[in-house]
Amino acid sequence: MNVHVPTFPLAGDDKTTADFQGLIRKIQRREAVIGVIGMGYVGLPLSDAFCSAGFRVIGFDLDDARLTSLNRGASYLSHFADARVAAMRDRGFSVTGAPDVLSRADAVLICVPTPITSHNAPDLSHVVEAAETLAAVLRPDQLVVLESTTFPGAATEVLKPILERSGLRAGVDFALAYSPEREDPGNQAFTTTSTPKIVGADSEVERRAACALYDAVTITVPVSDMRTAEAVKLTENVFRFVNIALVNELKVSFDALGIDIWEVIHAAQTKPFGYMPFFPGPGVGGHCIPVDPFYLAWRAKAEGAALKMVELAGEISQAMPRRVVDKTLRALAERGRSPIGVHVLIVGVAYKRNIDDTRETPARDIIEILRSHGARVSYHDPLAAELMVGDTLMQSVELGRDALAGFDCAIVVTDHDALDYERLARETPLVIDTRNAMAGVDPALAGKIVKA
Numbered sequence: 001m002n003v004h005v006p007t008f009p010l011a012g013d014d015k016t017t018a019d020f021q022g023l024i025r026k027i028q029r030r031e032a033v034i035g036v037i038g039m040g041y042v043g044l045p046l047s048d049a050f051c052s053a054g055f056r057v058i059g060f061d062l063d064d065a066r067l068t069s070l071n072r073g074a075s076y077l078s079h080f081a082d083a084r085v086a087a088m089r090d091r092g093f094s095v096t097g098a099p100d101v102l103s104r105a106d107a108v109l110i111c112v113p114t115p116i117t118s119h120n121a122p123d124l125s126h127v128v129e130a131a132e133t134l135a136a137v138l139r140p141d142q143l144v145v146l147e148s149t150t151f152p153g154a155a156t157e158v159l160k161p162i163l164e165r166s167g168l169r170a171g172v173d174f175a176l177a178y179s180p181e182r183e184d185p186g187n188q189a190f191t192t193t194s195t196p197k198i199v200g201a202d203s204e205v206e207r208r209a210a211c212a213l214y215d216a217v218t219i220t221v222p223v224s225d226m227r228t229a230e231a232v233k234l235t236e237n238v239f240r241f242v243n244i245a246l247v248n249e250l251k252v253s254f255d256a257l258g259i260d261i262w263e264v265i266h267a268a269q270t271k272p273f274g275y276m277p278f279f280p281g282p283g284v285g286g287h288c289i290p291v292d293p294f295y296l297a298w299r300a301k302a303e304g305a306a307l308k309m310v311e312l313a314g315e316i317s318q319a320m321p322r323r324v325v326d327k328t329l330r331a332l333a334e335r336g337r338s339p340i341g342v343h344v345l346i347v348g349v350a351y352k353r354n355i356d357d358t359r360e361t362p363a364r365d366i367i368e369i370l371r372s373h374g375a376r377v378s379y380h381d382p383l384a385a386e387l388m389v390g391d392t393l394m395q396s397v398e399l400g401r402d403a404l405a406g407f408d409c410a411i412v413v414t415d416h417d418a419l420d421y422e423r424l425a426r427e428t429p430l431v432i433d434t435r436n437a438m439a440g441v442d443p444a445l446a447g448k449i450v451k452a
């Protein structure tokens, strides 16, 4: 693939004489070593992409269990097969918890978590810690790229000063860039290598070096600086966040009007232009969509430009689990059941289908609200064996023969493909369906199903 890097006006006073040509040549000859900090949902597939492109990759993480697993050739992500780890290791992939190894890397990509605090403010502690670790071993002519989602300005205002404590200067001694990860775990159609990569840097030479690197694995989309690249990522996630909230609000309104939202969406999506389907559910989950928009909202508010849409979408999404429980309690009451002592089965607790990630899953809120009404709650998820709810560790129950008969009600929170929805409707007295998962079951069972 040829590197196509347009020239942008330089952001600021660019007196650098560095051109990072040695680094770029190493990248183009596949002689560059790639260090990846954070072996999670983003870092592991990214490492795989660089291994497959012919680079030697070193993964760095603080989590001993993850390092041990990778050293055994085993994956800890359900959608990332052991065979992929084995193939990476055959290509020279290694992992370490020793930071000095990072000085051997020509490019270091930072893929650590960026959660929010209980007050919806950015928590950059992992980025800061990773930056401090890297600053202690940074050497000239390295390329450092932040991939974690951040607010516009974080790479320049937070990451860069920490790295420069090494005595080396960004744009002169080392190259610094921001390139947001667009990983969508479990998505078979679009992977790291088939998804274009946004690359922003604060000088032309740094952008060229970063584009050379990512051009080895996918198509690069250079933008004028790191702040713009950070804003691109947040725009993408705010777009999803607001549209999911919108469709959830429409669901509530259409429900009141006696209209099936799913039928509406399926019909609306036949329009070939100007409409893009989003689907309702029990709320939003994951490490990105319910979190990242608040990075932007926080930053915008600090500049006196509050993002009202994000705040409103947050309110609507947070209300969804309670609505699911309300519908469940109403359906039970119609069947003469009080919530006290009913045994409810939550079906699927991952935040989305066919993956094991339970971060920020609405299933937690649903379980806690049900318990507050006196219900007994169990869950089944073929991909998530355990779930922390408050300070209780729950374990997925097996659904062997006759097991479903013990439940008064099932709530489909996540529609994994591996679940048998026909059996669920046949063997459970009541199924609350938040995902339209029961659409294909025998119409004779429709009386047991309530859409929520």
Ligand SMILES: NC(=O)c1ccc[n+]([C@@H]2O[C@H](COP(=O)([O-])OP(=O)(O)OC[C@H]3O[C@@H](n4cnc5c(N)ncnc54)[C@H](O)[C@@H]3O)[C@@H](O)[C@H]2O)c1
Pocket (backbone or CB within 6 Å): 037, 038, 039, 040, 041, 042, 043, 060, 061, 062, 063, 066, 111, 112, 113, 114, 126, 127, 129, 130, 133, 147, 148, 149, 150, 181, 182, 183, 184, 185, 287, 288
């Ligand atoms: N999960 C997704 O689908 C996704 C998609 C796009 C972008 N992102 C963004 O990518 C970033 C990483 O997310 P993730 O889902 O891969 O997180 P993750 O929790 O799956 O993985 C992060 C890894 O970083 C390690 N880590 C934390 N601090 C460290 C440190 N100081 N030094 C070394 N290792 C450290 C953790 O042990 C963990 O293994 C976040 O900013 C997230 O918003 C995530």
